[in-house]
Amino acid sequence: MERNDAKIKAWLAQRELDCLYRKTRQVIGKQQVNLTIDGQQVLSFCSNDYLGLASHSKVIKALQEGAEKYGVGSGASHLVTGHHYEHEELERELAEFTGREAALLFSSGYMANIGVVTAMMGRSDSVFQDRLNHASLLDASGLSGSKMIRYPHNNMASLTKKLAMSATKNTMIVTDAVFSMDGDKANIIELVKLAHDYKAWILLDDAHGFGVLGDHGAGLLEEKGLSQQDVPLYMATLGKAIGVSGAFVAGSQLHIEYLRQQARPWIYTTASSPALATAIRQSLKMVRSDDWRREKLSDLIFQFRRDTASLGLNLLDSTTPIQAVIVGSNNKAIEISQGLLKEGILVTAIRPPTVPKGTARLRITLSALHSEEDIVRLVAALDKYL
Ligand SMILES: Cc1ncc(COP(=O)(O)O)c(C=O)c1O
Structure with missing residues (x-):
């Protein structure tokens, strides 16, 4: 990028228009599935703390x-x-x-x-x-x-x-x-x-x-x-x-x-x-x-996939805690993510260049600390906004 502030500002503005602007959110308290972020209590499906050890x-x-x-x-x-x-x-x-x-x-x-x-x-x-x-x-x-x-x-x-x-x-x-x-x-x-x-x-x-x-x-x-x-x-x-x-x-x-x-x-x-x-x-x-953590995770993955099967989501084939729902356009992915947040559910919209163009998605990650009820809540919210 050239040393020209007007060009940098224009570039940033274009990012915003293309729904590609990246922003941080602020967490208060411990890393856990029930998270306080930007002042809101949410049920998080975003962390890679798959076994729930980050705050053990x-x-x-x-x-x-x-x-x-x-x-x-x-x-x-x-x-x-x-x-x-x-x-x-x-x-x-x-x-x-x-x-x-x-x-x-x-x-x-x-x-x-x-x-x-x-x-x-x-x-x-x-x-x-x-x-x-x-x-x-x-x-x-x-x-x-x-x-x-x-x-x-x-x-x-x-x-x-x-x-x-x-x-x-x-x-x-x-x-x-x-x-x-x-x-x-x-x-x-x-x-x-x-x-x-x-x-x-x-x-x-x-x-x-x-x-x-x-x-x-x-x-x-x-x-x-x-x-x-x-x-x-x-x-x-x-x-x-x-x-x-x-x-x-x-x-x-x-x-x-x-x-x-x-x-x-x-x-x-x-x-x-x-x-x-x-x-x-x-x-x-x-x-x-703690084998139970892997066993629990695998039960939750099974539950999630079973309960979303009838929703017609474009859910990628995965047996791991990373479950991706392809949405396509960047603004649609952001819209859905914002809708879920209204229900108190945090799922980030992943957009290009992190993923190929046209494959913006919701990246849902499961943790051994989620409960069966958490998955029920997630599935109901996905059904409402997707
Ligand atoms: C596949 C893969 N490799 C490497 C990294 C980088 O690891 P770290 O976050 O420890 O830098 C990540 C995630 O961040 C990843 O997903």
């Missing part, structure tokens, strides 16, 4: 105790004096949980994706991306300087053709495990086969699967029984089902050591607070032990 008393207590013992700030980057015993233990536990040799903590999923792709891929390389991949993966390709080749969503025939036509030696297939705006899963078994056949890396971004999928919550890896050999680079976030913040990459000792030397978003940033690592370790314990 044990996680809060762990954070408090961590801060008491270790202070608040880490004080420096991991390679200076910021790497704490709590970070080390958490990395060890994450590696063990995901069945990998090692893990590396990042301050966010966005940084982890940038870190991995820019470390592994360069100008003469190619990165193959599902068309619906998360923005952080697309940005990571751009920053790496490699050639980005996008294939239609989950279209394995197209990807096979593109891989076969590629003359690049170093290639990487990158995919969301659970697509963040659609809720469906990657065809990971087929992707693993293709990566094997074409000697490509696989980077699996399990931001929305970790904690939720698999019998014990170890994500799509656990659900599909994928080894370190199958998926050498596994990324998951700690701010969604885990309820805190941050992310990690897990893989072989060799690959993680390489990232430690090369991943700039890990090297050149202050390590996250050790107290956060203490909180994540507590949350991880509950992810592993």
